[in-house]
Amino acid sequence: MRIGNARRAVLASAGALALALSMAACGEQENEGGASGAGSPAPSTSVDQALADRVPDAIKADGVIKVGTDSTYPPAEYLDTDGSTVIGFDVDLFNAVAAKLGLKTEYVSAPFDALLPGVTSGQYEVGVSSFTINPERLQTVTMVSYFEAGTQWATKAGNPAGINPDDACGKKIAVQTGTVQLDDITARSEKCVTDGKPAITIDQYQAQSDATAAVVSGKNDAMLADSPVGAYAVKQTNGQLELLGDIYESAPYGYAVTKDQQAFAEVLRDALKALIADGTYEAALANWGVEAGGIDNPEVNA
The missing domain is CATH 3.40.190.10 (Periplasmic binding protein-like II)
Known part of the structure; x- marks a missing residue:
């Protein structure tokens, strides 16, 4: 994974974002x-x-x-x-x-x-x-x-779903299939169940762009992604998303x-x-x- 912010001084409009995602x-x-x-x-x-x-x-x-x-x-x-x-x-x-x-x-x-x-x-x-x-x-x-x-969470601006990365039990979270973030959120959901709390609803997407779009649309409450990917998504959505919590578990x-x-x-x-x-x-x-x-x-x- 990586540490650092994504680039682009000129941000895409919502329409351009939809085109890019498609x-x-x-x-x-x-x-x-x-x-x-x-x-x-x-x-x-x-x-x-x-x-x-x-x-x-x-x-x-x-x-x-x-x-x-x-x-x-x-x-x-x-x-x-x-x-x-x-x-x-x-x-x-x-x-x-x-x-x-x-x-x-x-x-x-x-x-x-x-x-x-x-x-x-x-x-x-x-x-x-x-x-x-x-x-x-x-x-x-x-x-x-x-x-x-590293990994970082992102959610809709203002965090309307009240996402807490340390307690996301009962929330709907988007991740890309086959990533370390899937392993991460699966383990968190299992802990929720062990603690007697609702499991996390984990929606897997083949494309990270689809996971991002699901959070923008409100279908999912938040997503986990590699840190520069999350930062890039915030910029490319004109601030419709915001980063949540700190970068963690850095790895090559x-x-x-x-x-x-x-x-x-x-x-x-x-x-x-x-x-x-x-x-x-x-x-x-x-x-x-x-x-x-x-x-x-x-x-x-x-």
Whole structure:
């Protein structure tokens, strides 16, 4: 997860938000590369030939890394206004990683909970979709840390439902399917029942944008999401939402590759280190206002 605020000085109108949410719900889309949506060009970097030479032959054979992503998670990864180009700070940063290795990227959109199975089956060469590194995921894939975030709650402005994150028993809460936030709210609901209180009604959405829209409409009382995602939602809804409580349980995000691609994971890690050293890494995050979630030492499976 990450710590820090989302970007955009110019906020979307309610109509623009609805358009963005509907586009984010589109089916599979592909694009090569990916443009920055932060109002300035994505940072560029030069090839490090020593690193490029270490990329496994099977990965570099066609010169393109096929990336699986859930493009419904602004500002990390989401569809641009054309409805097909995947943009976000995850995209800018991984494009820079690929460029450092002398490769291009091809992004394929899919539901979040289908991405890691897609990586393990060979459908994607890497998963880039704000995956929090945890023991369960490390049982099936190898992960390379690149960012850090936490969880934060958001509710309608003024908190009309009277949401207390420490006691949300009986409330209706929105989360994205397959996220650590689902585990979080499930555990909270179980505690409610143990304490003799009403369970939390947990509504799961395939797209984070749908979870956000459910809170804006009043269908749900609040949502849990990664901290920059919540902050971005507040800005993009023109203040119809507000953040609730503090950021908690910070943890790293990781790129996901198959268990047998240790060498690929290590070269991704070293490309990140090179980007940190030459300033490209910080520039990619600053372009989206999420530099507070930057890390100094990318690692494999840590």
